[in-house]
Amino acid sequence: MKRLFPLLLLLLMSFTLIDAPSHARQPNRKLNVLFIAVDDLRPELGAYGNALIQTPNIDKLAAQGTRFELAYCQYPLCNPSRTSLFTGRHPTTTGVLDNRTWFRAAHPDFITMPQHFKANGYKVLRTGKQFHGGIDDTEAWTEGGETRQFTGAVNTTAPGQVAANSDRIVTLEGNGESHGDYKSATRAIEYLEKYKDQPFFLALGFAKPHSPPTAPKRMIEMYDTAKIKLPPDFAPRPKAPPGFPEISVPPRSSDLFIGRDASETEAREVIRAYMASTTFTDYNVGRVIEALDRLKLRDNTVIVFWGDHGYHLGEKGKWSKHNSLFEIGTRVPLIFVTPKGKPQVARQTVQLLDMYPTLVELCGLPMPAGQQGHSLAPVLRNVKAQWNHPAYTVTFFQNKLGKAVRTDRWRYAEWDDGKAGAMLFDHTKDPHELKNLADNPAYAKTVAEMKKLIQQMPYEK
Numbered sequence: 001m002k003r004l005f006p007l008l009l010l011l012l013m014s015f016t017l018i019d020a021p022s023h024a025r026q027p028n029r030k031l032n033v034l035f036i037a038v039d040d041l042r043p044e045l046g047a048y049g050n051a052l053i054q055t056p057n058i059d060k061l062a063a064q065g066t067r068f069e070l071a072y073c074q075y076p077l078c079n080p081s082r083t084s085l086f087t088g089r090h091p092t093t094t095g096v097l098d099n100r101t102w103f104r105a106a107h108p109d110f111i112t113m114p115q116h117f118k119a120n121g122y123k124v125l126r127t128g129k130q131f132h133g134g135i136d137d138t139e140a141w142t143e144g145g146e147t148r149q150f151t152g153a154v155n156t157t158a159p160g161q162v163a164a165n166s167d168r169i170v171t172l173e174g175n176g177e178s179h180g181d182y183k184s185a186t187r188a189i190e191y192l193e194k195y196k197d198q199p200f201f202l203a204l205g206f207a208k209p210h211s212p213p214t215a216p217k218r219m220i221e222m223y224d225t226a227k228i229k230l231p232p233d234f235a236p237r238p239k240a241p242p243g244f245p246e247i248s249v250p251p252r253s254s255d256l257f258i259g260r261d262a263s264e265t266e267a268r269e270v271i272r273a274y275m276a277s278t279t280f281t282d283y284n285v286g287r288v289i290e291a292l293d294r295l296k297l298r299d300n301t302v303i304v305f306w307g308d309h310g311y312h313l314g315e316k317g318k319w320s321k322h323n324s325l326f327e328i329g330t331r332v333p334l335i336f337v338t339p340k341g342k343p344q345v346a347r348q349t350v351q352l353l354d355m356y357p358t359l360v361e362l363c364g365l366p367m368p369a370g371q372q373g374h375s376l377a378p379v380l381r382n383v384k385a386q387w388n389h390p391a392y393t394v395t396f397f398q399n400k401l402g403k404a405v406r407t408d409r410w411r412y413a414e415w416d417d418g419k420a421g422a423m424l425f426d427h428t429k430d431p432h433e434l435k436n437l438a439d440n441p442a443y444a445k446t447v448a449e450m451k452k453l454i455q456q457m458p459y460e461k
């Protein structure tokens with residue numbers, strides 16, 4: 001047996017060589033990544049069960065890969081959410097809790113996802129919004145990096161809020177050719193044509209459906225306002241319902257209906273425009289996927305589609321995402337299409353910051369230090385994979401840190417460690433989060449368990 005062993009080993013090695021996947025023998029055939037970011041898109045999509053909205057291209061992607069039913073952002077605002085996912089760290093570690101802070105000032109050592117792919121031989125290409133506007137990780141990209149627009153750690157010149165009339169609906173001609181999102185998709189197609197023969201990480205970002213609602217006229221006309229249902233907790237202005245902490249619903253919306261009431265008629269018109277705006281994004285997604293298929297890149301490309309946080313369209317009277325720890329403010333669409341992956345729906349509670357370690361694993365790159373997310377690769381291989389990670393979201397409002405945790409059944413949130421209020425919702429009975437159970441003694445044990453989970457969230461003082 002001792003003499004046989006080297007022989008067996010040799011035999012085994014030769015089999016391994018024969019069975020090696022084709023890309024292992026060709027150094028240029030690493031998996032590509034097409035990374036599609038959408039600004040302020042809640043899971044308002046056909047693939048997520050909305051029968052009214054027209055999103056055929058995104059629905060098709062969902063039907064070809066893994067759709068995550070319970071995916072959550074780490075902060076319900078652009079810059080903190082995106083900084084978290086691009087660094088693979090919770091906002092409580094990056095220290096970025098607003099739209100004005102640049103993470104590199106405090107953490108020059110962090111290796112961002114585009115930076116890591118570039119360092120590993122990828123052409124890393126950016127078109128449209130990835131990091132928050134004006135705070136790009138400029139050097140991380142091979143092409144398309146945006147110059148940072150201020151010199152300090154904090155942008156002191158940024159305007160506080162967008163214009164008060166941002167719920168004015170913008171109508172475009174034709175297919176929206178004049179709009180930046182159409183042009184971002186065109187640039188993505190040019191990148192595909194230019195870099196099709198080398199490993200690429202193409203990050204494509206769409207600004208819509210972020211306010212103001214914008215869409216080609218023909219897409220707005222696809223929808224009949226009479227068919228649009230208002231949410232069960234619709235209110236003309238933001239207001240914490242009875243039994244909810246005051247801090248849970250900021251008194252002023254920051255995207256739409258800023259500082260004014262929304263009538264039911266106006267609300268339906270703005271929801272229609274949000275849907276049309278999403279259809280416009282879907283149309284541009286379709287243009288890029290068509291080019292990917294035309295260039296025969298599908299077999300060697302991972303496609304990821306995601307939104308940066310949730311969004312209230314009148315739920316609890318709120319028209320924005322800012323400081324919401326509700327399901328509607330934190331839940332996002334997340335779809336992965338991998339070569340040879342099978343269509344499936346995952347119900348694990350996953351986080352946007354899981355994307356970085358996932359893509360690193362799928363592409364066979366070394367795992368950078370400091371990752372606080374978990375690779376989704378086991379779930380992509382088998383939707384029944386074990387998963388014991390809850391999803392966390394934080395927000396900083398009125399000088400108080402709010403923390404939320406989501407398990408497959410419960411959502412729990414508390415502000416200032418519970419001193420400024422807490423919320424508990426049972427998602428098996430209350431998908432719209434209409435009944436706060438946090439102060440109900442019958443749920444004290446669940447509250448204690450959820451508080452324990454919250455204490456496990458990485459936190460850097």
Ligand SMILES: [Ca+2]
Pocket residue numbers: 039040077078210308309
């Ligand atoms: Ca956003």
